[in-house]
Amino acid sequence: MFGFLKKNDPATDVANANAPRSGWAERLKAGLARTRDQLTDLFHRAKIDDELLEELESTLLLADVGLDATQFLLDGLKARVKRERLETPAQLQSALADSLETLLAPLEAPIDTTPHKPFVIMLAGVNGAGKTTSIGKLAKYFQAQGKSVLLAAGDTFRAAAREQLIAWGERNQVAVIAQESGDPAAVVFDAINAAKARGIDIVLADTAGRLPTQLHLMEEIAKVKRVIQKVDPTAPHEVLLVLDANIGQNALAQVKAFDKAIGVTGLIVTKLDGTAKGGIIAAIARQNLTGRPLALRFIGVGEGIDDLQPFGAREFVAALLDSGTR
DSSP states (O other), X not given: OOOOOOOOOHHHHHHHHHHHHHHXXXXXXXXXXXHHHHHHHHTXXXXXXXXXXXXXXXXXXXXXXXXXXXXXXXXXXXXXHHHXXXXXXXXXXXXXXXXXXXXXXXXXOOOOOTTSSXXXXXXXXXXXXXXXXXXXXXXXXXXXXXXXXXXEOOOOSOHHHHHHHHHHHXXXXXXXXXXXXXXXXXHHHHHHHHHHHHTOSEEEEOOOOOOTTOHHHHHHHHHHHHHHHHHOTTOOSEEEEEEEGGGTTHHHHHHHHHHHHHOOOEEEEEOOSTTOOSTHHHHHHHSOOSSSOOEEEEEEOSSSTTOEEEOOHHHHHHHHHTOOOO
């Protein structure tokens, strides 16, 4: 099934690309409010002492930062308190912001789609992580950059996923390749060939949600990747794993399992608003999950079409610690 194909106006593209970012910082801050409130309460104490550091450790662990990253951050803070003779909790907050930004900075790496046309992005993840919704939002994001986009409804297992992707295609006025049923690899195969014929810049390929323990489904998604490589030996050019921030430390196991099956190159962390704690990003940054650099391409804080944006370490830390721009 084919939707509409939209030709963007360059001037409008620039305006659209800049507009969402203006309100993004406030949406991100609102999404991380629960964790931020817990952390900043600690920095209203009168002095830095053992009790404060112990409570900071507990708060970081409860925020899904994880044992390894928490220990790393605390060791660094204690050394800095001693070395620089820090005395006030406000100074400790600033030091924590510095340490967090340094820890998270390697994850910040926006996607460069210019080396290939079409640039094929394959998305994977467990059921309910937000893959299909993320694809719709990514289509809008890339359109705002003046790119033409085609969607591949590779989730042929769940009928609602196909209909949902078609709806996103109509909303964004982009083409959608879909089948009523059948082999997901065949759908993606057709989509890439269609993109080549039409001169499309970017292909966003959806896949069915699956758990890492479902070995036959993990093999199926590996097959999708192999078929993509038959159409274009250089593709997929990006393999994005979509993670629900609410799952906490389980995200680490998901990254390892999906990387083993399909070679994850980047992450999308969704649902950072509400009950999610935000610290999982620090845990991901601290762990060497794939044996190579791993980028956090996008984070999401809501259901709006502009609520998925490229990850920025500085603005994330500012929102998490209410530290402003430093």
